[in-house]
Amino acid sequence: MxxxxxxxxxxxxxxxxxxxxxxxxxxxxxxxxxxxxxxxSWLPLGFKVLKRLEQIVHEEQQRVGHLPMLMPTxxxxxxxxxxxxxxxxxxxxxxxxxxxxxxMLYGPTNEEMITEIVAAYVKSYRDLPLTxxxxxxxxxxxxxxxxxxxxxREFYMKDGYNFDLSKEAALxxxxxxxxxxxxxxxxxxxxxxxxxxDSGPIGGDYTHEFLVLADTGESEVFYDSAITDLTxxxxxxxVDDYTACQAVMDEFTSRYARTDETHDEALFNEVPEDRxxxxxxxxxxxxxxxxxEYSEKMGAIVQNEDGKQVPLHMGSHGxxxxxxxxxxxxxxxxxxGIIWPEGVTPFHCGIVNLxxxxxxxxAECDKLYDxxxxxxxxxxxxxxxERAGAKFGTMDMIGLPWRITVGPRGLKNGVVELxxxxxxxxxxxxxxxAVARIAEIYQxxx
Amino acid sequence: MxxxxxxxxxxxxxxxxxxxxxxxxxxxxxxxxxxxxxxxSWLPLGFKVLKRLEQIVHEEQQRVGHLPMLMPTxxxxxxxxxxxxxxxxxxxxxxxxxxxxxxMLYGPTNEEMITEIVAAYVKSYRDLPLTxxxxxxxxxxxxxxxxxxxxxREFYMKDGYNFDLSKEAALxxxxxxxxxxxxxxxxxxxxxxxxxxDSGPIGGDYTHEFLVLADTGESEVFYDSAITDLTxxxxxxxVDDYTACQAVMDEFTSRYARTDETHDEALFNEVPEDRxxxxxxxxxxxxxxxxxEYSEKMGAIVQNEDGKQVPLHMGSHGxxxxxxxxxxxxxxxxxxGIIWPEGVTPFHCGIVNLxxxxxxxxAECDKLYDxxxxxxxxxxxxxxxERAGAKFGTMDMIGLPWRITVGPRGLKNGVVELxxxxxxxxxxxxxxxAVARIAEIYQxxx
Numbered sequence: 001m002x003x004x005x006x007x008x009x010x011x012x013x014x015x016x017x018x019x020x021x022x023x024x025x026x027x028x029x030x031x032x033x034x035x036x037x038x039x040x041s042w043l044p045l046g047f048k049v050l051k052r053l054e055q056i057v058h059e060e061q062q063r064v065g066h067l068p069m070l071m072p073t074x075x076x077x078x079x080x081x082x083x084x085x086x087x088x089x090x091x092x093x094x095x096x097x098x099x100x101x102x103x104m105l106y107g108p109t110n111e112e113m114i115t116e117i118v119a120a121y122v123k124s125y126r127d128l129p130l131t132x133x134x135x136x137x138x139x140x141x142x143x144x145x146x147x148x149x150x151x152x153r154e155f156y157m158k159d160g161y162n163f164d165l166s167k168e169a170a171l172x173x174x175x176x177x178x179x180x181x182x183x184x185x186x187x188x189x190x191x192x193x194x195x196x197x198d199s200g201p202i203g204g205d206y207t208h209e210f211l212v213l214a215d216t217g218e219s220e221v222f223y224d225s226a227i228t229d230l231t232x233x234x235x236x237x238x239v240d241d242y243t244a245c246q247a248v249m250d251e252f253t254s255r256y257a258r259t260d261e262t263h264d265e266a267l268f269n270e271v272p273e274d275r276x277x278x279x280x281x282x283x284x285x286x287x288x289x290x291x292x293e294y295s296e297k298m299g300a301i302v303q304n305e306d307g308k309q310v311p312l313h314m315g316s317h318g319x320x321x322x323x324x325x326x327x328x329x330x331x332x333x334x335x336x337g338i339i340w341p342e343g344v345t346p347f348h349c350g351i352v353n354l355x356x357x358x359x360x361x362x363a364e365c366d367k368l369y370d371x372x373x374x375x376x377x378x379x380x381x382x383x384x385x386e387r388a389g390a391k392f393g394t395m396d397m398i399g400l401p402w403r404i405t406v407g408p409r410g411l412k413n414g415v416v417e418l419x420x421x422x423x424x425x426x427x428x429x430x431x432x433x434a435v436a437r438i439a440e441i442y443q444x445x446x
Numbered sequence: 447m448x449x450x451x452x453x454x455x456x457x458x459x460x461x462x463x464x465x466x467x468x469x470x471x472x473x474x475x476x477x478x479x480x481x482x483x484x485x486x487s488w489l490p491l492g493f494k495v496l497k498r499l500e501q502i503v504h505e506e507q508q509r510v511g512h513l514p515m516l517m518p519t520x521x522x523x524x525x526x527x528x529x530x531x532x533x534x535x536x537x538x539x540x541x542x543x544x545x546x547x548x549x550m551l552y553g554p555t556n557e558e559m560i561t562e563i564v565a566a567y568v569k570s571y572r573d574l575p576l577t578x579x580x581x582x583x584x585x586x587x588x589x590x591x592x593x594x595x596x597x598x599r600e601f602y603m604k605d606g607y608n609f610d611l612s613k614e615a616a617l618x619x620x621x622x623x624x625x626x627x628x629x630x631x632x633x634x635x636x637x638x639x640x641x642x643x644d645s646g647p648i649g650g651d652y653t654h655e656f657l658v659l660a661d662t663g664e665s666e667v668f669y670d671s672a673i674t675d676l677t678x679x680x681x682x683x684x685v686d687d688y689t690a691c692q693a694v695m696d697e698f699t700s701r702y703a704r705t706d707e708t709h710d711e712a713l714f715n716e717v718p719e720d721r722x723x724x725x726x727x728x729x730x731x732x733x734x735x736x737x738x739e740y741s742e743k744m745g746a747i748v749q750n751e752d753g754k755q756v757p758l759h760m761g762s763h764g765x766x767x768x769x770x771x772x773x774x775x776x777x778x779x780x781x782x783g784i785i786w787p788e789g790v791t792p793f794h795c796g797i798v799n800l801x802x803x804x805x806x807x808x809a810e811c812d813k814l815y816d817x818x819x820x821x822x823x824x825x826x827x828x829x830x831x832e833r834a835g836a837k838f839g840t841m842d843m844i845g846l847p848w849r850i851t852v853g854p855r856g857l858k859n860g861v862v863e864l865x866x867x868x869x870x871x872x873x874x875x876x877x878x879x880a881v882a883r884i885a886e887i888y889q890x891x892x
Contacts (some may be wrong), residue, residue, distance in 0.1 A: 007513050007576060009567035033563055035518060035525070036550070041563060042516040044578070050516070067453050070488040070496070072481060072600045073519060073583055074552070079481075096542030098599075099587045104482070106520070106552075117479055117487060121455035130453060132490070137519055137583070141545045153544075154518045 003382045007044050010394050020216045022329035023148030025338050029398045038145025038153035048346035057158045060184040064239040066131040071113050077103030079112045083297050092140040106139035111294050114161045119300040125165050133160030149326045156322035163312045170313035174289045175245035177317045182232040189341020198261040206289040211281030214330040221281040223257040224271045282327045289315040338399030342445045347380035350400045354407030356385045364406050371435045404434050449828045453490050456840050466662045468775035469594030471784050475844045484591025484599035494792035499767050503604045506630040510685040512577040517559050523549030525558045529743050538586040552585035557740050560607045565746040571611050579606030595772045602768035609758045616759035620735045621691035623763045628678040635787020644707040652735040657727030660776040667727040669703035670717045728773045735761040784845030788891045793826035796846045800853030802831045810852050817881045850880050
């Protein structure tokens with residue numbers, strides 16, 4: 001993309017309404033614009049990151065066999081009366097009447113709707129196991145929306161639901177989700193720690209939250225520092241293998257890690273003192289197993305191998321996709337702006353032309369642009385007639401991990417400059433080598 | 447995808463509520479499930495087609511330089527008071543109050559919101575031309591929703607907005623949209639004819655609707671049959687070239703083609719009698735140029751080259767993405783089910799194993815599956831232990847354009863059967879040749 005043809009309204013002033021860095025930088029970098037309290041438009045740069053995260057979530061869900069679908073945003077109130085949550089769900093649920101006076105609501109979550117669908121079609125153990133998910137806009141009418149997309153009212157979420165014949169099979173689905181989530185977050189450049197959580201209004205005995213450590217996190221967390229040494233990496237886990245998935249669950253949850261809601265001081269004190277940590281964390285996902293509660297209420301009953309009618313064992317599993325954009329920025333930025341991890345960056349690298357209009361510099365930038373594009377990479381070329389300082393400032397704010405700087409002086413020596421946004425380190429090298437280096441960096445990232 | 451692991455609830459009975467074939471087949475093929483009147487869940491097969499159409503729209507929009515973004519579904523009533531449409535928009539607009547009593551609505555369209563955004567950031571002619579678009583769920587509270595996704599209440603739509611300095615530039619954007627839409631529909635296997643339309647509540651002098659001819663269409667249309675000979679094909683049109691885009695507009699709109707709303711009997715009678723046609727059509731898109739109306743009301747004013755403050759010239763342009771799923775089925779089906787055009791099919795081909803459990807047949811199916819997948823194609827393998835008739839019935843209903851049938855008898859002679867869903871014609875050939883043929887068919891389609 002050439003910046004002269006893009007819509008990237010980078011703000012010079014610091015937005016006063018933003019209390020945390022991700023909110024401030026998303027506004028300054030021209031990623032979002034607030035349209036009402038807690039409701040945002042995603043401008044092209046922000047939308048690109050959001051789509052990238054959505055893509056990673058889709059890929060990792062489908063890698064473990066979960067099936068994508070899409071439920072509508074608007075639900076009927078009747079559906080929620082069947083589960084009993086129409087009354088119990090608080091004022092966060094946006095309720096209204098349609099033109100015929102029917103009670104409707106903007107879905108804050110989809111347990112009722114998905115269970116009704118599965119109840120309608122799934123009649124036999126032969127149709128199981130089944131995990132369906134969707135990535136859809138949700139609405140929660142927060143009393144005090146704040147922190148930008150981190151606690152908005154309209155937000156984008158992946159929610160998935162497993163349907164299994166037995167508790168054992170459903171707990172395997174629970175473990176499989178943990179495996180898949182660990183990989184998902186790592187691809188986004190995040191360390192998200194599974195922590196034992198409180199089950200809240202959804203109910204159930206088993207639940208873990210995934211928390212990213214960040215000073216601005218809404219939760220206080222307590223953990224054994226040994227847990228931060230764990231990485232999922234490139235493991236090939238057979239997701240049909242109960243034992244293999246259980247082993248990953250055990251490895252990542254056997255050390256102490258809890259939010260303040262479930263924190264147990266006595267247990268925490270059993271952690272060696274030099275490994276006890278307390279910090280702030282941002283919740284970016286949660287998994288639940290809640291048994292047969294919804295399937296009994298909504299009639300999700302199947303015939304088992306013995307010909308008996310049994311209710312399905314269920315769980316639900318969420319990843320906050322729009323919130324993750326903020327969480328990644330909270331975890332990865334400096335005082336100049338955002339620093340995107342390679343896995344989620346909106347453009348693979350920036351090209352800065354130090355002297356727009358200089359024949360050699362223009363030609364070299366065009367050539368770099370074409371070479372990178374031919375390799376399937378997407379550069380953002382700042383081809384505006386602006387001072388170098390303004391161009392660098394824009395690139396630093398929007399946080400592309402790599403920048404190639406092209407100027408007449410370097411070109412006389414046959415070199416351009418390749419700069420890492422994270423370290424700030426620069427290296428002079430011939431243009432084709434810069435392209436090769438960037439290609440190498442992104443090998444295996446997409 | 448192996449059918450044993452998929453969620454494809456094909457119905458045996460004909461759904462009684464469906465009045466038109468696309469609605470009936472989408473229900474029968476397990477593509478959608480109604481959750482309330484005019485509101486649908488997209489089951490995995492339906493979701494896959496919807497995403498495919500969305501992908502084509504994104505690619506074709508970006509090919510001509512339009513920038514993707516995303517506006518929220520919920521809008522503030524205040525925004526619509528600025529344009530004066532809060533009162534004039536009828537009961538189709540779903541209105542409600544949030545927990546603080548503020549007037550909100552579920553967006554039926556986005557002229558106000560996008561103009562507010564552009565007004566906030568675009569101050570100079572140097573930032574133009576600019577066309578932003580999004581693909582987002584909309585809600586229109588139809589009094590009598592029907593015809594499935596063809597006239598639903600919650601629907602998925604691409605709406606794009608151009609902002610230009612002059613009427614001339616905005617009319618070029620109008621022409622460019624026509625060019626891009628022609629290509630978009632053809633990639634979906636549709637002939638969508640641009641017809642002069644009525645501008646309705648959005649206002650403006652210039653507007654064309656795109657109509658697909660189908661007996662179940664809601665509009666009566668009148669046209670010169672010569673127009674159906676036109677195809678856009680593989681032309682490389684320079685979309686920055688005003689003259690080139692105008693030539694395409696002229697070519698595709700110079701012959702008589704109007705909906706009943708703008709039909710002019712006298713003009714129609716000038717068409718040679720043997721070329722006069724009247725038929726039914728389904729509207730799948732519309733383009734508008736409406737001048738400075740919204741930019742004046744919402745303050746989208748820029749400084750022009752002479753330093754003067756001038757309001758922007760705008761247009762808006764829509765493609766009904768969810769409705770297109772129905773329109774394609776209306777245009778492409780037979781009495782056994784759907785027939786997907788190659789450009790939008792949810793799976794590239796089906797594999798039917800005539801004798802599940804037969805060692806040779808199972809092995810050959812696995813091999814075909816792997817060979818096709820390795821080529822980047824996505825087969826749907828019916829690996830269920832079902833009768834051949836049931837497997838063929840499912841494949842015919844869901845409408846994959848190609849099917850490979852594998853059975854022990856054919857394998858003894860070293861052949862499988864390749865069948866076209868459209869013609870019903872079959873050919874016996876060695877498995878590797880069947881794979882090569884399918885690869886050839888899809889060359890250049892994706």
